Amino acid sequence: MNDKMNGSMPEILDRCLSRNQSGTATIKECLQEHPEHAQTLATLLGIAVEVHSELAPPEPGEAFVSTAKTRLLNRLRAAQKGTPRAEARRARRLRWARQPAYILASVVLALGLLVMSAGVARASGGALPGDALYGVKRTIEEARLALTWTATGDAALLTQFIDGRLAETEALLAVGREDDLGVSLAGYEDMLARLIDLADQTPISGGPGSLEHIQASLARHIQTLQRVQVQVPPAAQEAISNAIDHSNRGQEVIEYVRSGGSPSDLAPGQLKKTPGQPEGPPEDRGLGKDKDKTPKPKPKDETPEPLP
Amino acid sequence: MGEDARALENDAELIARAQGGEVEAFGELYQRYLDLIYRYIRVRVAEDRVAEDLTEVVFLRSFEALGRYKERGRPFSAFLYQVARNLLVDHYRQKKEEVSIEDANQMATSAPTADERVIQSERVREIGHALTSLPSDYQEVIRLRVIIALSTAEVAAWMGRSEGAIRVLLHRALTALRRRLVESDE
Numbered sequence: 001m002n003d004k005m006n007g008s009m010p011e012i013l014d015r016c017l018s019r020n021q022s023g024t025a026t027i028k029e030c031l032q033e034h035p036e037h038a039q040t041l042a043t044l045l046g047i048a049v050e051v052h053s054e055l056a057p058p059e060p061g062e063a064f065v066s067t068a069k070t071r072l073l074n075r076l077r078a079a080q081k082g083t084p085r086a087e088a089r090r091a092r093r094l095r096w097a098r099q100p101a102y103i104l105a106s107v108v109l110a111l112g113l114l115v116m117s118a119g120v121a122r123a124s125g126g127a128l129p130g131d132a133l134y135g136v137k138r139t140i141e142e143a144r145l146a147l148t149w150t151a152t153g154d155a156a157l158l159t160q161f162i163d164g165r166l167a168e169t170e171a172l173l174a175v176g177r178e179d180d181l182g183v184s185l186a187g188y189e190d191m192l193a194r195l196i197d198l199a200d201q202t203p204i205s206g207g208p209g210s211l212e213h214i215q216a217s218l219a220r221h222i223q224t225l226q227r228v229q230v231q232v233p234p235a236a237q238e239a240i241s242n243a244i245d246h247s248n249r250g251q252e253v254i255e256y257v258r259s260g261g262s263p264s265d266l267a268p269g270q271l272k273k274t275p276g277q278p279e280g281p282p283e284d285r286g287l288g289k290d291k292d293k294t295p296k297p298k299p300k301d302e303t304p305e306p307l308p
Numbered sequence: 309m310g311e312d313a314r315a316l317e318n319d320a321e322l323i324a325r326a327q328g329g330e331v332e333a334f335g336e337l338y339q340r341y342l343d344l345i346y347r348y349i350r351v352r353v354a355e356d357r358v359a360e361d362l363t364e365v366v367f368l369r370s371f372e373a374l375g376r377y378k379e380r381g382r383p384f385s386a387f388l389y390q391v392a393r394n395l396l397v398d399h400y401r402q403k404k405e406e407v408s409i410e411d412a413n414q415m416a417t418s419a420p421t422a423d424e425r426v427i428q429s430e431r432v433r434e435i436g437h438a439l440t441s442l443p444s445d446y447q448e449v450i451r452l453r454v455i456i457a458l459s460t461a462e463v464a465a466w467m468g469r470s471e472g473a474i475r476v477l478l479h480r481a482l483t484a485l486r487r488r489l490v491e492s493d494e
Contacts, residue, residue: 010472010479014460017478021457044482047489048454051439054432055455057350057359060343064360068342069335072364076331076371151380197376200390203468259397 012037017048103146110143128168128175129183138187151201156209158195159217162188166224173231181232185239188221189246196250199257215254222247319384327374334374337384338367345388347456352396362399366392382465389466438488446481453478 007015012034019025027045031038060068124133124140141161148154165188172180195214205212222244229240319340325333345366350359370391377387439447445467452463453474460478464471 010475013479014475047486051454057347060346073331073335
């Protein structure tokens with residue numbers, strides 16, 4: 001057998017290691033099959049075998065295996081009983097959204113919209129909250145997310161759509177439509193929370209969707225929001241302030257993930273809501289028709305703490 | 309349908325049930341992956357008892373985070389591995405004690421004689437020291453592919469790389485380990 005048939009050195013090494021581990025071939029047999037690489041293979045396979053024999057961990061103890069499952073299930077049941085209602089509601093919503101029928105219907109709807117409404121879709125690109133085509137624009141965004149297969153792809157799209165929400169906010173201000181700001185800011189916060197949930201599934205560096213890219217985007221968003229904050233009427237400032245808080249906490253979570261942590265280590269809902277923050281979307285928190293409403297004091301920021 | 313695909317399908321069903329709040333379904337997943345996760349953690353910590361505690365915490369955290377889990381073609385074990393890695397980072401940070409792999413495995417050996425123990429521990433320490441001086445991805449591929457003896461496909465899924473990339477990484481890692489061992493012999 002020649003080299004081309006056998007593959008590269010890493011492939012041969014990996015194949016020999018697999019066969020040795022499964023007991024289908026000895027190292028000697030592998031070396032005989034690859035005389036041209038025999039010396040290197042003998043060295044590297046020898047090290048692999050020695051490392052395994054010296055450092056392989058023991059099996060879990062019998063006592064542990066026999067009792068651990070019962071103990072774990074009891075702890076899980078106890079934890080379930082203590083689940084706050086809000087978390088249960090969120091879990092139910094997520095479960096519903098994961099139903100195959102729902103996913104299939106979303107994809108079919110999305111494809112239908114994409115195929116039949118290409119013109120409408122193009123036209124909806126510049127739609128703002130309150131415009132007739134704004135719903136189409138958001139539906140197409142969700143469809144694009146549903147058709148993405150990787151976490152990095154999702155993260156890249158979500159970053160792009162979050163940019164879009166901010167651009168909408170600025171455009172609404174430019175045309176004096178402050179009443180509709182709540183919709184774009186609610187979209188901003190929702191998509192930001194979804195983006196942060198993906199943080200531990202995306203690469204640290206690279207192009208769109210990487211943690212570096214997300215961090216840079218968040219820094220840009222905070223600058224934009226701070227610039228916008230001084231332009232909006234007092235009634236809208238609280239909502240902008242909340243969006244800045246969310247972006248800052250997003251930065252903290254990304255930093256935490258980059259240092260080896262995981263969003264799952266943070267308490268449920270920690271990023272999405274600061275304790276003391278009022279319930280409901282931004283349109284119910286100082287935006288919308290009730291422009292004269294006095295802004296509530298900015299909630300105190302709290303640093304996320306890892307779960308015990 | 310291959311074995312991997314069948315396992316994925318079975319896991320998916322159990323995961324869906326567990327996401328629906330069915331604790332027993334998660335218990336099945338626990339039974340399925342207990343050994344694998346325990347061994348990965350046991351390679352990284354010195355004592356059986358600590359490894360057992362951390363293994364339980366991995367599954368508790370995984371259950372809590374299950375609502376955010378998406379399959380995306382990666383096995384459930386890769387998700388557990390991510391949780392385990394994050395937990396180990398927290399563990400080292402909190403305890404402020406980086407337990408060396410040689411110490412961990414020294415404790416794992418089963419009752420050798422006194423002479424054997426001296427010789428064995430020296431070699432274990434030597435290999436462990438050389439291993440921990442390598443870049444982290446080299447260490448990790450050796451732990452997963454050589455020490456725990458996962459398949460290339462499993463290592464690729466766990467580390468989020470292609471199988472080809474894992475083969476190249478393993479080749480480089482073993483070459484670097486050999487170089488370090490030669491240097492330490494000299």
